[in-house]
Amino acid sequence: xxxxxxxxxxxxxxxxxxxxxxxxxxxxxxxxxxxxxxxxxxxxxxxxxxxxxxxxxxxxxxxxxxxxxxxxxxxxxxxxxxxxxxxxxxxxxxxxxxxxxxxxxxxxxxxxxxxxxxxxxxxxxxxxxxxxxxxxxxxxxxxxxxxxxxxxxxxxxxxxxxxxxxxxxxxxxxxxxxxxxxxxxxxxxxxxxxxxxxxxxxxxxxxxxxxxxxxxxxxxxxxxxxxxxxxxxxxxxxxxxxxxxxxxxxxxxxxxxxxxxxxxxxxxxxxxxxxxxxxxxxxxxxxxxxxxxxxxxxxxxxxxxxxxxxxxxxxxxxxxxxxxxxxxxxxxxxxxxxxxxxxxxxxxxxxxxxxxxx
Amino acid sequence: xxxxxxxxxxxxxxxxxxxxxxxxxxxxxxxxxxxxxxxxxxxxxxxxxxxxxxxxxxxxxxxxxxxxxxxxxxxxxxxxxxxxxxxxxxxxxxxxxxxxxxxxxxxxxxxxxxxxxxxxxxxxxxxxxxxxxxxxxxxxxxxxxxxxxxxxxxxxxxxxxxxxxxxxxxxxxxxxxxxxxxxxxxxxxxxxxxxxxxxxxxxxxxxxxxxxxxxxxxxxxxxxxxxxxxxxxxxxxxxxxxxxxxxxxxxxxxxxxxxxxxxxxxxxxxxxxxxxxxxxxxxxxxxxxxxxxxxxxxxxxxxxxxxxxxxxxxxxxxxxxxxxxxxxxxxxxxxxxxxxxxxxxxxxxxxxxxxxxx
DNA sequence: GGCCATGCCGCAAACGGTTACAGACACGCG
DNA sequence: CGCGTGTCTGTAACCGTTTGCGGCATGGCC
Numbered sequence: 001x002x003x004x005x006x007x008x009x010x011x012x013x014x015x016x017x018x019x020x021x022x023x024x025x026x027x028x029x030x031x032x033x034x035x036x037x038x039x040x041x042x043x044x045x046x047x048x049x050x051x052x053x054x055x056x057x058x059x060x061x062x063x064x065x066x067x068x069x070x071x072x073x074x075x076x077x078x079x080x081x082x083x084x085x086x087x088x089x090x091x092x093x094x095x096x097x098x099x100x101x102x103x104x105x106x107x108x109x110x111x112x113x114x115x116x117x118x119x120x121x122x123x124x125x126x127x128x129x130x131x132x133x134x135x136x137x138x139x140x141x142x143x144x145x146x147x148x149x150x151x152x153x154x155x156x157x158x159x160x161x162x163x164x165x166x167x168x169x170x171x172x173x174x175x176x177x178x179x180x181x182x183x184x185x186x187x188x189x190x191x192x193x194x195x196x197x198x199x200x201x202x203x204x205x206x207x208x209x210x211x212x213x214x215x216x217x218x219x220x221x222x223x224x225x226x227x228x229x230x231x232x233x234x235x236x237x238x239x240x241x242x243x244x245x246x247x248x249x250x251x252x253x254x255x256x257x258x259x260x261x262x263x264x265x266x267x268x269x270x271x272x273x274x275x276x277x278x279x280x281x282x283x284x285x286x287x288x289x290x291x292x293x294x295x296x297x298x299x300x301x302x303x304x305x306x307x308x309x310x311x312x313x314x315x316x317x318x319x320x321x322x323x324x325x326x327x328x329x330x331x332x333x334x335x336x337x338x339x340x341x342x343x344x345x346x347x348x349x350x351x352x353x354x355x356x357x358x
Numbered sequence: 359x360x361x362x363x364x365x366x367x368x369x370x371x372x373x374x375x376x377x378x379x380x381x382x383x384x385x386x387x388x389x390x391x392x393x394x395x396x397x398x399x400x401x402x403x404x405x406x407x408x409x410x411x412x413x414x415x416x417x418x419x420x421x422x423x424x425x426x427x428x429x430x431x432x433x434x435x436x437x438x439x440x441x442x443x444x445x446x447x448x449x450x451x452x453x454x455x456x457x458x459x460x461x462x463x464x465x466x467x468x469x470x471x472x473x474x475x476x477x478x479x480x481x482x483x484x485x486x487x488x489x490x491x492x493x494x495x496x497x498x499x500x501x502x503x504x505x506x507x508x509x510x511x512x513x514x515x516x517x518x519x520x521x522x523x524x525x526x527x528x529x530x531x532x533x534x535x536x537x538x539x540x541x542x543x544x545x546x547x548x549x550x551x552x553x554x555x556x557x558x559x560x561x562x563x564x565x566x567x568x569x570x571x572x573x574x575x576x577x578x579x580x581x582x583x584x585x586x587x588x589x590x591x592x593x594x595x596x597x598x599x600x601x602x603x604x605x606x607x608x609x610x611x612x613x614x615x616x617x618x619x620x621x622x623x624x625x626x627x628x629x630x631x632x633x634x635x636x637x638x639x640x641x642x643x644x645x646x647x648x649x650x651x652x653x654x655x656x657x658x659x660x661x662x663x664x665x666x667x668x669x670x671x672x673x674x675x676x677x678x679x680x681x682x683x684x685x686x687x688x689x690x691x692x693x694x695x696x697x698x699x700x701x702x703x704x705x706x707x708x709x710x711x712x713x714x715x716x
Numbered sequence: 717g718g719c720c721a722t723g724c725c726g727c728a729a730a731c732g733g734t735t736a737c738a739g740a741c742a743c744g745c746g
Numbered sequence: 747c748g749c750g751t752g753t754c755t756g757t758a759a760c761c762g763t764t765t766g767c768g769g770c771a772t773g774g775c776c
Binding site: 076 | 762763
């Protein structure tokens with residue numbers, strides 16, 4: 001206790017003008033605190049078996065020396081990275097950005113770093129999976145946002161010790177957080193049918209771009225199902241698909257709306273596509289909600305602004321749920337994969353009305 | 359060469375059913391290829407001083423064994439991480455998400471990982487800077503997106519060997535990519551003045567939320583300057599500020615537009631705020647472009663949809679430029695910080711017209 | 717034929733922590 | 747007083763790469 005004063009007198013670390021000269025290592029702290037490196041390691045990480053007095057001395061000395069543990073070294077020795085890797089098809093898309101934001105907030109609070117990868121096609125997906133297996137030590141776990149893995153690949157991944165949670169896609173082997181996409185498609189379509197629409201266009205997502213085929217497929221299924229329940233069969237000509245960019249959606253909608261028997265309403269896979277439809281309608285001087293009804297999915301920040309009726313999914317909540325699943329999964333005790341399905345909600349705005357009489 | 363066949367016969371790696379049993383290490387590859395670990399290391403990384411024949415044998419064996427180098431170990435030994443850490447105030451905001459997307463694309467192509475951190479206030483900024491100094495070995499370089507560092511902090515950071523590029527904020531010690539924010543403010547304001555507006559509201563950004571005070575300050579300066587050039591003095595009552603969320607902007611605009619002498623036009627710091635203004639106008643049944651003119655900044659994806667006149671900044675290009683600066687900075691040769699200023703562009707849409715005669 | 721340059725390759729020492737194991741010490745109890 | 751128990755601490759063996767340096771052929775040249 002006598003020599004404590006020597007080391008930790010000042011309030012702030014000595015400036016030390018290190019100039020990248022000689023980085024302080026754990027041994028330096030140990031020497032200055034007159035303990036072993038083992039004790040320093042334990043003290044700094046809050047592990048038990050360190051006397052309070054000793055711990056405080058170590059803490060003081062470490063602060064004094066402005067010691068920063070070297071991460072790769074710690075990771076190598078401990079075999080854990082405190083990092084999670086997340087794969088998203090397009091980091092700039094609204095859904096993904098919002099998801100990553102929520103996920104990041106939670107994981108940062110829990111002491112994890114977030115490694116972000118854009119994974120836009122099957123090659124990149126393959127690469128991501130290979131690179132982020134446990135064996136590489138790049139990350140402790142992986143979250144796949146709208147990046148589907150087939151059952152075999154998922155099982156292989158966990159068999160090698162990989163941990164993953166999937167967002168938007170359900171696989172037996174992985175924990176997942178999803179919504180009921182059949183219900184999404186059905187709810188949207190039913191709304192349009194109730195308003196009296198009989199020619200309802202379906203703007204689907206390209207399977208080429210998307211790595212998660214099941215989402216558009218299930219929503220389309222809901223669309224079919226709603227028609228069937230009403231005793232109707234949708235015209236296949238009313239079905240087109242694009243990527244999730246509004247620009248492409250606009251082009252596709254433009255073409256469809258100029259066809260001989262144009263739809264009186266459109267259901268789009270996401271609000272960004274719906275925006276594209278609205279732009280196309282504007283081009284053709286069709287009034288939204290009168291000449292053309294539109295329903296999207298997501299409840300994008302801007303949907304309210306343009307009065308878009310949509311099926312809301314709580315994106316941020318999906319992010320926090322994914323984080324919870326991750327943290328649980330990172331515990332030493334192994335649990336079977338968890339599957340969480342969140343509710344969606346139909347949000348009625350101005351973009352839907354009865355079909356105009358031609 | 360004779361034993362090559364033994365190791366690399368098959369097209370794909372043996373399934374090996376590792377079950378996380380015994381990870382393949384570099385020594386295993388070395389043994390199987392009958393070379394030293396040094397040679398394996400060199401061969402796999404494409405370094406010189408390896409005979410072509412040997413290299414191919416090593417490659418084949420490594421593929422056969424499905425070897426994955428352990429990253430922390432490699433990083434510890436090499437003292438480099440091939441990772442860059444990026445700090446953004448809010449990962450979900452459109453500008454940031456788009457920026458991160460572009461940056462990530464470039465850096466991934468160059469073989470770097472992207473570590474994403476939300477840095478929303480000064481404490482988090484402090485923490486980010488401390489955590490990502492060179493000494494921690496967490497990342498090779500840092501990019502600060504709309505997260506300003508004062509001159510002293512920036513110098514201290516580079517003095518310790520840290521490398522950083524700053525986006526949206528210019529500091530002597532750091533490379534930076536910026537736009538001319540005074541011109542942005544001035545261009546937008548001049549447009550409104552030319553249309554005959556005399557009461558132009560300014561929706562600024564909270565300095566509390568934003569870590570980059572200079573952006574709203576400079577734009578406000580352009581606003582003042584444009585007024586001064588026209589021989590006018592803006593009414594301070596027309597100046598409010600919020601965060602960059604449209605919801606807050608909406609509330610603020612709502613209040614301002616209900617005041618006795620309401621502005622006939624508004625200039626917002628970003629398109630998201632402008633959207634909020636447009637919502638407020640809708641609430642009050644004011645017609646955009648007639649009863650109220652609005653100008654934003656960014657050229658957000660949705661701006662076109664709602665006909666928002668705005669000052670476009672090329673976000674993705676800022677991202678690629680930042681990536682170039684980073685890559686140059688990561689070269690062994692030390693260069694002085696580079697400063698790149700990109701052009702902006704006034705995009706005229708429907709949200710601006712002459713003031714309505716009251 | 718000797719010598720030097722050159723190209724490949726291996727040995728072994730880092731890199732900077734973590735942690736199993738054992739030692740030291742104090743204490744309480746029979 | 748001996749012994750078990752429990753708490754604190756140190757010793758040293760890893761963790762899995764990278765890389766400086768030296769060795770050994772080989773080939774060309776004088």
